[in-house]
Each structure stands twice: as C-alpha cells, then as structure tokens.
Amino acid sequence: MQQVKSEAFFVGARPVDPRALPVPARRSPLKRLNNRFNRTLVLHGTALRRAGMAVLALAALGGLYQVREPIGFGLSALTTLTQGGFAEVGLAVGEISIxxxxxxxxxxxxDALGIQPETSTLAFDVEAARGRIAxxxxxxxVTVRKTYPAEVAVSVTEKEPVARWRVDGITFVIDATGSQIGEDFGAYGDLPLVIGDGAADDAMVMIMALNNFPQLQDGLVALSRIADRRWDMIYETGLRVQLPEQGVAQALSKLTRYQSQYQLLDRDITVIDLRVDAVVAVRPTKREDPEKS
Known part of the structure; x- marks a missing residue:
C-alpha cells in the first residue's frame, strides 16, 4: 500500500467558519407520528383490519336494532302495497267455491281461508289456508287450490256422524270417537239419540250392540246414560228399559225373547228392569181411580 503524506490532504484547503456549515433538518412531530403509524401498519396490519371489521359489524347491528320497528313497518307497508298492486291489475281473488x-x-x-278484499291470487298461501280449514x-x-287469475276452490270431506248427543239442552252430532263434529239443527233426525253426561264417549259401543237386535229398535227414541255407568232405553210410548252395567248383550237378547213371546214392549207398562241377572221386573202404568176423579 502506497503511503501518502498527510500534507496531500491539505492541498487546496481553506479555512471555514463552523457556524457557516449546513445544519441537518429536524423531523417534525407529525412526520414522526406518520412514520410510527406506517411501521405499525406494516407489522400489525392484518390484526388491525380484522379488529376494524368487527367494530364496523357491531356498529351495523346496533344501527339495525335501533331501526327494527321502522323497517318492519316498511316491509308490512310494502307487502300491503304489493297486494293492492296485484289486485288492481286483475289478480285479486274474485271467486271462491266451496x-x-x-x-x-x-x-x-x-273465515278460515283468511281472504280479504285486497288479497291477490298470487300471494294467497294455499297451504296455510288448508291447515286452518283442517x-x-x-x-x-280438505283440498285448497287456486286458479289464475282470480279463483280459489275448496273441497272438503267431513267426518261421518254416527249419533246425536243431547246435553244441557243442546244437541250435537258426534263421530265414532264421541267427538263433537257439529250442532244438529234437525238434519240428522235418523241418527240414534244419546243423552246425558258421558253418553258421547260410550255411544258407539251401545249402538253397535243394538244393531244386533233390530227388533228392539222399533219406537226407540233415545239412549240415556245413567251416572256414566249404564244405559236406559227410552221408547216413544214412555217406556223405559233399564239395562245393567255389565252383560248388556245378554240383557238385550233376553228382552228380544220376551218381546217375541209376550210382546213385552207393547204392554201397558212404564219400566222394564233388567239390571239384575235372571230377573225381569216390570212396573205397570198407573191408572187413576175413577171414583177419586
């Protein structure tokens, strides 16, 4: 390595006042803050973005909660307007067949269909209406169908009525399970009539038992449930046949034999008591004494 004399560095040198030398510019606080922000963004940008999105989502949910009622009212109004619009262009339900x-x-x-004047065929909910009618x-x-532009058709089949049940002065029509399926307004006079509390629940058993003895049904007007334990048969003549709690079929068979042999049901009696096995008790009709009248 070649050595250079120190004098070579001073060739052309001149004296300078140190106060005249340039001073490096100082960084402003704003620039320092910006540099720190950029550094933080580079190092933790992903986490910051996720946190920001979570905050925005919470703010959005809060805003929706605050305006939930106005939004609901607006949607309801929009639905009503849409219905009315469909109705105005000829899609309103105009014909209902049942x-x-x-x-x-x-x-x-x-009423179960729920159709209003502004209800459109397009928006009418067939399944909901079918469920209400059922x-x-x-x-x-039940079958419910709609035919465009403006028709709704309903076709139903009803439960089969098996008897009439009179209780508390009202006569209902009941099915085989004893359930009330309607009120009798005189159209089901040919059905058996059962009366009394609990009569509907056991009516079908008694009716099926009587079906085996058609001879006993002539002039029979009602079956009366007594204390929800047994039956009385009431005839149009006023005759009452008292049946036992157990062995009803045997009692009916016995009564059939007595009717065939002695025309017992046609006699001038008011009560035939079959409640005790092997015993047939009768109560004659009371007659006024002419001398006392």
Missing part, C-alpha cells in the same frame, strides 16, 4: 260441507258452515270455511271440528280431509 263444496262437500254439510255440518260445517260456509262462513266458517271462508282444524275445523267436522273436517276430515
């Missing part, structure tokens, strides 16, 4: 009902009134079915007491099956 068939198959006897026990169920047309008004009850119409809940009516006498309905067994």
């Amino acid at each position: 068939s198959g009902q006897t026990l169920t009134s047309e008004q009850a079915i119409f 809940e009516l007491p006498a309905i067994d099956t």
Whole structure:
C-alpha cells in the first residue's frame, strides 16, 4: 500500500467558519407520528383490519336494532302495497267455491281461508289456508287450490256422524270417537239419540250392540246414560228399559225373547228392569181411580 503524506490532504484547503456549515433538518412531530403509524401498519396490519371489521359489524347491528320497528313497518307497508298492486291489475281473488260441507258452515270455511278484499291470487298461501280449514271440528280431509287469475276452490270431506248427543239442552252430532263434529239443527233426525253426561264417549259401543237386535229398535227414541255407568232405553210410548252395567248383550237378547213371546214392549207398562241377572221386573202404568176423579 502506497503511503501518502498527510500534507496531500491539505492541498487546496481553506479555512471555514463552523457556524457557516449546513445544519441537518429536524423531523417534525407529525412526520414522526406518520412514520410510527406506517411501521405499525406494516407489522400489525392484518390484526388491525380484522379488529376494524368487527367494530364496523357491531356498529351495523346496533344501527339495525335501533331501526327494527321502522323497517318492519316498511316491509308490512310494502307487502300491503304489493297486494293492492296485484289486485288492481286483475289478480285479486274474485271467486271462491266451496263444496262437500254439510255440518260445517260456509262462513266458517271462508273465515278460515283468511281472504280479504285486497288479497291477490298470487300471494294467497294455499297451504296455510288448508291447515286452518283442517282444524275445523267436522273436517276430515280438505283440498285448497287456486286458479289464475282470480279463483280459489275448496273441497272438503267431513267426518261421518254416527249419533246425536243431547246435553244441557243442546244437541250435537258426534263421530265414532264421541267427538263433537257439529250442532244438529234437525238434519240428522235418523241418527240414534244419546243423552246425558258421558253418553258421547260410550255411544258407539251401545249402538253397535243394538244393531244386533233390530227388533228392539222399533219406537226407540233415545239412549240415556245413567251416572256414566249404564244405559236406559227410552221408547216413544214412555217406556223405559233399564239395562245393567255389565252383560248388556245378554240383557238385550233376553228382552228380544220376551218381546217375541209376550210382546213385552207393547204392554201397558212404564219400566222394564233388567239390571239384575235372571230377573225381569216390570212396573205397570198407573191408572187413576175413577171414583177419586
């Protein structure tokens, strides 16, 4: 390595006042803050972005909660306007046909349909209407369909009535399970009549037992449930046949034999008591003494 004399560095040198030398510029507080922010963004940018999105989501949910009622009102109003719009262009329900009902009134079915003047065929909910009609007491099956532009058709089949049940002065029509399926207004006079508390629940058993003895049904007007334990048979002549709690079929068979042999049901009596096995007790009709009248 070549050595250079120190004098070589001073060739052309000149004296300078140190106060005249340039001073490096100092960084402003704002620039320092900006540098720190950029460094933080580079190092932790992903975490910061996720936190910011979470805050925005919470703020959005809070805002929606505050305006939930106005939004609900607006949607309801929009639905109403849409319905009305469909109705105005000819899609309003204008014809409703109902068939198959006897026990169920047309008004009850119409109410269950839920159709209003502004209801459009397009927006009418067939399944919801079918479900409401199916809940009516006498309905067994129901079909609801809509035909564009403006028709709704309802077809029902009702439960089969097996008897009439009179209780508290009102006569109902009941099915095989004893359930009330309608009120009798005189159209089911050919059905057996059962009366008394609990009569509906056991009516079908008694009716099926009587079906085996048609001879006993002539002139029979009602079956009366006594203390929810046994039956009395009431005839149009006023005759009452008292049946036992157990062995009803045997008692009916015995009564049939007595009717065939002695025309017991046609006698001038008011009561035939069959409640005790092997005993047939009768009560004659009371006659006024002419001398006392």
